[in-house]
Amino acid sequence: MNRFLPREAWDRTLAIILLVLLLAFCTLIPGFYAGFGGTLAITEQFLPFGFVAIGLAVVILTGGIDLSVGAIASLSAVIMAILTKSAGLDIWLASLIALIIGAGLGWLNGIVITRLRIEPLIATLATSFIYSSVATALAGASPPYGFGKPFAVLGSGTIEGILPVQLLMFIVIAVGFSILITRTGFGRRIIMVGYNRDAAHYAGVAVPDLLRKVYGISGFMAAFAGIVLASYYDAVRPDMGNILLLTAITMVVLGGVSIFGGEGGILGVALGVLILGVLRQGMLIAGFSDMVTTMLTGGILLVSIAAKNLLSDRGFGYGALLLRLINSRKQEAAPPNT
Amino acid sequence: MSTTTLDAAPRKRKPRREVREITLLVVTIAIVLGVGLIKPQFMRYDNLEFMVLSAVVLGLIAIGQTFVIMTSGIDLSVSAVMGLSAVVFGLASTTIHLPLAAALPLCLILGAVLGSFNGLLVAWVRIPPIIATLGTYSLFGGLTFIVSNGTQVDQVSNQFAAFGNANLIPGLPIPTPVLALAGVALFAWFVLNHMVFGRNILAVGNNAVAAYNAGIPVKRTLLFVYMIAGALASFGGLVFVAYTGSATATTGTGDHVELQSIAIALIGGTLISGGRGNLAGTVIGSIFLSVVITALVFLHVPAIWYSAGEGLMIVAAVTLGARRGGAG
Amino acid sequence: MKSITKTLLLASALCSLAGIAPAHAQGKRIKVAMVPKLIGLSVFKANEKGAIAAAKKLNIQFLYTGPVTASAQGQVDIINSLIARRFNVITITSNNPTQPAPALERAMKQGIKVVSYDSDVAPDARDFFIQNTSYPAMGKAMVDSVEKYAGPDAKVAILSSTPDAAIQNAWLGAVKTYMTANFPKMTVVTTQYGESSPSKSLSAGLNILQAYPDVTAIIAPDGAAEVGAAAAVKKLGRTGKVFVTGASDPDSIRQYVKDGIIKASPLWDEVKEGELVMNVSRLAADDKLKANDTFTVAGLGTYTVKDKVIVFSKPLVFTAANIDQYHF
Missing domain, CATH: 3.40.50.2300 (Response regulator)
Structure with missing residues (x-):
């Protein structure tokens, strides 16, 4: 697969698309460029999707899926709010506990998947029902809000009035996860399991153990997104995470991660997050309705994956043929000794 | 950790005789009897009829989904197709007084056309099914908004309402939608077990490359499978609007019918990795979910815990069924 | 709809004859957005109907824009885009009172007037709230x-x-x-x-x-x-x-x-409520409304503002006798 389109090439394509998009929006859409800091501030509106997407990408790299990310985000945010509002805990401590609980919920997903041997899709769908019930019950009739200025920094603060805190965290996390996947044994094992589970098992990888950790990571990142959302909205809701899931999957896939596992990288996912986010916000600012924006996002997903197939040898074959032709010409033109 | 490692050993044993539908049936009957003991009202005919009736729409869509999953695919766009069909034919019944006899074939055609779009994307453009149908989910969903132009279906014509609620055969106390589900399920079973097309589906799901080498028309099989899923989703939308009398632009997508239909197919014993389907399990699975929800209401469980109860019962039902390797 | 417009036209004609034309109708052209909980529901569409009619008379460039699902996050995205597009007034019926509040406060800081109607947001996040009925x-x-x-x-x-x-x-x-x-x-x-x-x-x-x-x-x-x-x-x-x-x-x-x-x-009369929303928007944009105030709208009546809250009307009770007079 993708014999003619290595990951670096897809990442480069995404980077170019992002640049073109930004340039086009800044010049063509009045109101999009609101000073350097103002434009960067747009990222605050969609980076929570990005945090979820990075955690989800790790799961998808193993060939699994996590449908419970939205419910975990909501539940963790609600727990954080209850701990600080009702139990009087310091908000940062409450957030830390909520993050640990989020990781625990993800780990529980892993337990259900590996011990009860239920397919990830059905297992995480079932747990998402349970988690969202708990979130609704805990949140009650009027869910908590108003967490104070210092906590708002997480969701809408900036460094020196220019760099949004969310964007800084996103860069750090994306780089961290990228190193984790490409430079550590753990990351290589993740890819190996996704590429060929049986082979990974015979190579000595403790697959269930690894899967539990991976789902724990996804749960942690979902909880992190939930906390950031709570800070950005200065409020929690038991259904606030519901919309995260489908967009996050779209971002992961656009980022070049194969839905079947074993292929893709975090850098691509980060670019996918930025492209989809900027595109949506830009189109809304340009005056397109939410409906048109949503439809076009779906269309772009289809076209981009089709284009990727066209350029690799996965799809129609014409594009691949063209590339092959160019490559063979180059080889012919090159000196015979090289 | 060594035990867990052993647990995860890839299993290549012969597929066991499928018992998932029997487990599900037993669990469902156990719930009916158990709750019926506490609340006799639960076992009355009208309640049983109503529980089956409320399973029809999801059951129809889940049968289409089962076909898709058997080819190791997935169709997330069914909810959008269902909503589009519900809005289109609901509005048509009130505004241009479209007769039911015309609506039925038109709705199947609409669904098949939308479904074949998915099929083209999957089979010819080779976009992974989950992504292709995620994209069309947004496209078809948007189309629903365009068609409805911000309004909703408030009531359907009497003809439609009769189709959704009344009994087709006088004297036989079975509502038309339930008969429709039974008919579709039987037909699907026949196609799967007694037609070449059915064998082709399973062959494609087991190993698409091997199927191709064996001369099976893989692309055409995939196209038909997505067409079937689309047609059944559209039919589900028609039954929905006839049964409820109302529909909005978020019908289907708002209730995450796509996820529910996948859940039902998997609960029923269809393998997400393809190659094996269980239509009886799908039909019983849809009734099982409807019974679980109604039982929770009868047992006076607070409403906020319904979805938790549903989630726990899914885990229980799937765990109680035949254990197979390859999960996770 | 037509009859309402006619009545309004007549009313405004009478007003101008009597020389008491509403002063706010002459203000500079402003951009006002109406953000419903989601698009695709008839009740919100009825608000839009009334709003469009009123906007014409009030020299308002009107936009009806909402999310495709009933999500507060979708509303926040739209609010943010409206801020960037320099709308003068944002009117909103919120999916929940807390989540859109920070975005609306951001809008207010930039001089945009916020008028909530139907479902309120946190009091700090809007200039006025039009309560349907007490x-x-x-x-x-x-x-x-x-x-x-x-x-x-x-x-x-x-x-x-x-x-x-x-x-x-x-x-x-x-x-x-x-x-x-x-x-x-x-x-x-x-x-x-x-x-x-x-x-x-x-x-x-x-x-x-x-x-x-x-x-x-x-x-x-x-x-x-x-x-x-x-x-x-x-x-x-x-x-x-x-x-x-x-x-x-x-x-x-x-x-x-x-x-x-x-x-x-x-x-309550959703169409007329939409008209009131536009009238309040005009007054708010022209800084002609105080937190405690009274004002008169031709064709609608006199309203009292109490702590920034305006109660639109007494409940309008639909019965078999009167329901055919209303279409929305």
């Missing part, structure tokens, strides 16, 4: 309807949208206060939720009737919920035994009012 009056109207048709000892089931829906909770609070004070024998036997989805509301309605056979009235203060509850009563043949009331637009409930399942259902 909460106690709405609660009273619903309980009175139950008392009149199901008796003072009615067993009531509540079918709401979600456990944390602000406006539904406000109404239900008023329902319970008025009920205990005036009809101590009336009891609420269960509270269920339909999540504003037609299908979930219908199943919830059916489940209530099956699981609580002694229920004689259903209070469903949500558009989808009232329709679901009434449809459930009709399906199970309990017409005349179970009465439904709630808050829904006349088009949706017309057939059930005629069937006698819904005898009286309070709401």
Whole structure:
């Protein structure tokens, strides 16, 4: 697969698309460029999707899926709010506990998947029902809000009035996860399991153990997104995470991660997050309705994956043929000794 | 950790005789009897009829989904197709007084056309099914908004309402939608077990490359499978609007019918990795979910815990069924 | 619709004849956006109808834009884009009172006026709030309807949208206060939720009737919920035994009012409310409205502003006698 389109090439394509998009929006859409800091501030509106997407990408790299990310985000945010509002805990401590609980919920997903041997899709769908019930019950009739200025920094603060805190965290996390996947044994094992589970098992990888950790990571990142959302909205809701899931999957896939596992990288996912986010916000600012924006996002997903197939040898074959032709010409033109 | 490692050993044993539908049936009957003991009202005919009736729409869509999953695919766009069909034919019944006899074939055609779009994307453009149908989910969903132009279906014509609620055969106390589900399920079973097309589906799901080498028309099989899923989703939308009398632009997508239909197919014993389907399990699975929800209401469980109860019962039902390797 | 426009035209013509043309109509052209909870629902479309008519007369460039799902996050995205597009006034009925608040406060900081209507946001996040009708009056109207048709000892089931829906909770609070004070024998036997989805509301309605056979009235203060509850009563043949009331637009409930399942259902004139929203927007943009004030709108009447809250009207109770006068 993708014999003619290595990951670096897809990442480069995404980077170019992002640049073109930004340039086009800044010049063509009045109101999009609101000073350097103002434009960067747009990222605050969609980076929570990005945090979820990075955690989800790790799961998808193993060939699994996590449908419970939205419910975990909501539940963790609600727990954080209850701990600080009702139990009087310091908000940062409450957030830390909520993050640990989020990781625990993800780990529980892993337990259900590996011990009860239920397919990830059905297992995480079932747990998402349970988690969202708990979130609704805990949140009650009027869910908590108003967490104070210092906590708002997480969701809408900036460094020196220019760099949004969310964007800084996103860069750090994306780089961290990228190193984790490409430079550590753990990351290589993740890819190996996704590429060929049986082979990974015979190579000595403790697959269930690894899967539990991976789902724990996804749960942690979902909880992190939930906390950031709570800070950005200065409020929690038991259904606030519901919309995260489908967009996050779209971002992961656009980022070049194969839905079947074993292929893709975090850098691509980060670019996918930025492209989809900027595109949506830009189109809304340009005056397109939410409906048109949503439809076009779906269309772009289809076209981009089709284009990727066209350029690799996965799809129609014409594009691949063209590339092959160019490559063979180059080889012919090159000196015979090289 | 060594035990867990052993647990995860890839299993290549012969597929066991499928018992998932029997487990599900037993669990469902156990719930009916158990709750019926506490609340006799639960076992009355009208309640049983109503529980089956409320399973029809999801059951129809889940049968289409089962076909898709058997080819190791997935169709997330069914909810959008269902909503589009519900809005289109609901509005048509009130505004241009479209007769039911015309609506039925038109709705199947609409669904098949939308479904074949998915099929083209999957089979010819080779976009992974989950992504292709995620994209069309947004496209078809948007189309629903365009068609409805911000309004909703408030009531359907009497003809439609009769189709959704009344009994087709006088004297036989079975509502038309339930008969429709039974008919579709039987037909699907026949196609799967007694037609070449059915064998082709399973062959494609087991190993698409091997199927191709064996001369099976893989692309055409995939196209038909997505067409079937689309047609059944559209039919589900028609039954929905006839049964409820109302529909909005978020019908289907708002209730995450796509996820529910996948859940039902998997609960029923269809393998997400393809190659094996269980239509009886799908039909019983849809009734099982409807019974679980109604039982929770009868047992006076607070409403906020319904979805938790549903989630726990899914885990229980799937765990109680035949254990197979390859999960996770 | 046409008759309303005619009346308004006539009214404004009379005003100008009398030389008391509303002063705010001459202001500079402003951009006003109306953000509903989601697009695709008739009630919000009715607001839009009235708003468009009023905007023409008030020199307002009008935009109706909302999310495709009932999500506060979708509304926030739209609010942010409206800020970037330098709208003068944002009017909104919010999916919940807290989540959109920071974005609206950001808008206010940039000099944009925020007018909430229908479902309020946190008081700090808007300049004015147009309350449909006072909460106690709405609660009273619903309980009175139950008392009149199901008796003072009615067993009531509540079918709401979600456990944390602000406006539904406000109404239900008023329902319970008025009920205990005036009809101590009336009891609420269960509270269920339909999540504003037609299908979930219908199943919830059916489940209530099956699981609580002694229920004689259903209070469903949500558009989808009232329709679901009434449809459930009709399906199970309990017409005349179970009465439904709630808050829904006349088009949706017309057939059930005629069937006698819904005898009286309070709401307000959504079209005229849309007109008021635009008039308040104009006044707010021109800085002509104080936190405590009175103002007159030609064709609508005189309104009092109290702590930035304007109560639009008394409940308008739809009955078989008057429902055909209203179309939205």
